[in-house]
Amino acid sequence: MNDLIPPYENVLARIAAAAGRAGRDPADITLVAVTKTHGPEVVRDAIDAGMTLFGENKVQEAAWKIPLCPSSAHWHLIGHLQTNKARHAVRLFEAIHSVDSQRLLDTLEAAARQAGTRPEILLEVNVSGEPSKYGLAPEAVPPLLDHLLATTTALTLTGLMTMAPFDPDPEHARPHFARLRELRDALSARFGLSLPNLSMGMTGDFEVAIEEGATHVRIGTALFGTRPKLTLAAR
Ligand SMILES: *Cc1c(COP(=O)(O)O)cnc(C)c1O
Numbered sequence: 001m002n003d004l005i006p007p008y009e010n011v012l013a014r015i016a017a018a019a020g021r022a023g024r025d026p027a028d029i030t031l032v033a034v035t036k037t038h039g040p041e042v043v044r045d046a047i048d049a050g051m052t053l054f055g056e057n058k059v060q061e062a063a064w065k066i067p068l069c070p071s072s073a074h075w076h077l078i079g080h081l082q083t084n085k086a087r088h089a090v091r092l093f094e095a096i097h098s099v100d101s102q103r104l105l106d107t108l109e110a111a112a113r114q115a116g117t118r119p120e121i122l123l124e125v126n127v128s129g130e131p132s133k134y135g136l137a138p139e140a141v142p143p144l145l146d147h148l149l150a151t152t153t154a155l156t157l158t159g160l161m162t163m164a165p166f167d168p169d170p171e172h173a174r175p176h177f178a179r180l181r182e183l184r185d186a187l188s189a190r191f192g193l194s195l196p197n198l199s200m201g202m203t204g205d206f207e208v209a210i211e212e213g214a215t216h217v218r219i220g221t222a223l224f225g226t227r228p229k230l231t232l233a234a235r
Contacts, residue, residue: 036055037228052073054069076093124163138179173205
């Protein structure tokens with residue numbers, strides 16, 4: 001008996017229910033199963049349970065883990081990316097959700113050209129303005145889009161990503177998710193771009209995110225349980 005089947009089915013049912021409440025097709029919502037801190041054996045069980053797409057937040061951990069996992073797995077980077085890891089990131093990941101500066105964008109573009117890969121990217125936006133969060137200020141996105149449209153050929157921009165401030169009440173996340181959707185709609189109109197993807201929602205708030213238009217929910221704890229706390233030495 002695969003222990004991951006019940007939580008996976010539970011998460012799928014919650015995704016479908018949230019989509020139903022919003023009049024959306026559940027097939028338009030992609031589950032990114034977040035396996036950070038978990039080993040390749042967990043990924044193998046997750047694949048057996050039916051999961052196909054996995055999210056990692058650290059390049060170094062992913063570089064170790066991914067080669068030990070079945071090659072049928074698809075991988076997205078969801079965590080902050082330092083420019084000095086861009087070379088690895090464009091080889092390991094099909095999509096990078098956390099592009100948050102022109103310097104990182106330029107480095108990824110050069111790295112993808114050199115590697116001959118064509119990763120999708122999403123721009124991470126700090127819609128809440130919380131100082132501890134990564135992400136572009138909303139007003140910094142249009143100039144970055146101008147630059148992106150003029151310079152990138154290897155990278156494909158597909159949408160926006162955000163993280164809501166930590167809050168036990170998911171309803172408090174709703175205005176931040178709505179704001180990301182509104183920003184996406186405004187940018188699509190202004191730049192004539194299709195930006196289909198909204199990566200928003202985690203274990204604590206994914207249902208609200210789906211009601212507000214999320215296409216990618218990044219879920220770890222609800223699938224794999226509480227993560228082991230990493231000691232400083234293991235980072
Ligand atoms: C860890 C992480 C998640 C998943 O968080 P859970 O609360 O365990 O579902 C989602 N997004 C990002 C960027 C993360 O780092």
